[in-house]
Amino acid sequence: MLTGKKIAVIGGDARQIEVIDRLIQRDATLFLVGFEKLQRQFIGAKHVTMEEILGEDLHAVLLPVSGMQENGEVETTFSSKPAVVTQEWLNRTPKDCSIYTGISNKTLDEMAKKAECSLIKLLERDDxxxxxxxxxxxxxxxxxxxxxxxxxxxxxxxxxxxxxxxxxxxxxxxxxxxxxxxxxxxxxxxxxxxxxxxxxxxxxxxxxxxxxxxxxxxxxxxxxxxxxxxxxxxxxxxxxxxxxxxxxxxxxxxxxxxxxxxxxxxxxxLVAPKTAGRILADVAVRLLEEQ
Known part of the structure; x- marks a missing residue:
């Protein structure tokens, strides 16, 4: 179980919905950024902005499969407002905070290193x-x-x-x-x-x-x-x-x-977002429980 774990889920597409559902099932406390246009409620999760998240309380940050652009912007399919991850925001997270992403780039690699956060690139994993x-x-x-x-x-x-x-x-x-x-x-x-x-x-x-x-x-x-x-x-x-x-x-x-x-x-x-989301969710939950 993930009871007591505070996790920020920032942006994403339909795959991320499956991840959110699975994390809620495991009793995690979620802060959702970029999902306010979804016509459903996530019991146990709170819709917030980046500024409203207290980074120092987080155990993990979940980015979309597409990761983050060089300018810090994150894909937000279910929001009209862009989400931006800055070095200043990331620096507020604890040193044992983990960042989960599908893919990464040089900017995200460097930001995670400066913030002393572990960066987990899910799509590079064999499973x-x-x-x-x-x-x-x-x-x-x-x-x-x-x-x-x-x-x-x-x-x-x-x-x-x-x-x-x-x-x-x-x-x-x-x-x-x-x-x-x-x-x-x-x-x-x-x-x-x-x-x-x-x-x-x-x-x-x-x-x-x-x-x-x-x-x-x-x-x-x-x-x-x-x-x-x-x-x-x-x-x-x-x-x-x-x-x-x-x-x-x-x-x-x-x-x-x-x-x-x-x-x-x-x-x-594109062709099986529910299945693709479950794959990511299963691996992410297992890693978070081991963390």
């Missing part, structure tokens, strides 16, 4: 990433089905990268009958692909491999689908780039060639 790979794979499948005139079954599908997300996506498309090829320079990932009965190849062979591809899904956060590679790709091929912004695709060149290319990070929050 969160593996669970999130499930709605990511389903969302990828949805995008492909919506934007193609062929079935996944029988399609030639290239998956770039076989990490935590790539593996689940590859398994999903293979289970639907796609002929999956995995492109990666990681020898262990190529071995895993072969063990999964999929063809594997190094990225230097990508220009050749994309010539016959119907679907190409990238999970590598680096420029892999360059203009040189896209020049060999048939216009019928659809690209879904799951890598974090700016992705690994030359989208400008893809558009010139008439290739449909979509940058689609954060699919769990």
């Amino acid at each position: 969160v990433a593996i669970y999130n790979a499930i709605p990511t794979a389903e969302g990828t499948l949805l995008l492909v089905i919506q934007d193609t005139d062929i079935t996944v079954h029988g399609s030639e599908t290239i998956i770039l990268g076989l990490g935590r997300v790539g593996m689940t996506v590859a398994r999903t498309f293979s289970a639907l009958g796609a002929y999956v090829k995995v492109g990666t320079d990681n020898s262990a990932e190529r071995a895993r692909a072969e063990e999964m009965k999929m063809k594997a190849f190094p990225l230097k062979e990508l220009p050749e491999k994309v010539q016959s591809a119907d679907i190409c899904i990238n999970t590598i956060p680096a420029p892999v689908l360059t203009g040189h590679v896209l020049a060999h790709m048939a216009p019928r091929c659809i690209i879904v780039d799951l890598a974090s912004k700016p992705g690994g695709t030359d989208f400008t060149y893809a558009k010139k060639r008439g290739i449909r290319a979509k940058l689609a990070p954060g699919l769990p929050g």
Whole structure:
């Protein structure tokens, strides 16, 4: 239980609602910033502004999956007022206060260090990433089905990268009958692909491999689908780039060639916010109880 724990939940989207519900179930005392437009009441939580929170009483601060912008602004989907986290505000929190965020940036890293707060990046954890790979794979499948005139079954599908997300996506498309090829320079990932009965190849062979591809899904956060590679790709091929912004695709060149290319990070929050929120809530609650 989290009885006696005082937690500030600052901004977020539908995923954060699941986190709030779970924290209330665990008897935490919550201060909510950026949720006043929601048409529901959270029993055991108080709607406040940043200025009304007594930072010195907090045990934890929960930021959205998107974290915080360089200027300190936090996404507030359910509010017309922006929430801003400043160094001065953060300095008022106790030294054992923990900051939970989905992703971080240099500004947030430095602010947490100066305030002597521990910074927990949930999306960098293996458990969160593996669970999130499930709605990511389903969302990828949805995008492909919506934007193609062929079935996944029988399609030639290239998956770039076989990490935590790539593996689940590859398994999903293979289970639907796609002929999956995995492109990666990681020898262990190529071995895993072969063990999964999929063809594997190094990225230097990508220009050749994309010539016959119907679907190409990238999970590598680096420029892999360059203009040189896209020049060999048939216009019928659809690209879904799951890598974090700016992705690994030359989208400008893809558009010139008439290739449909979509940058689609954060699919769990778009296609299954309730499930994605429960994943974050389960991990956050466990960490807070251990704190």
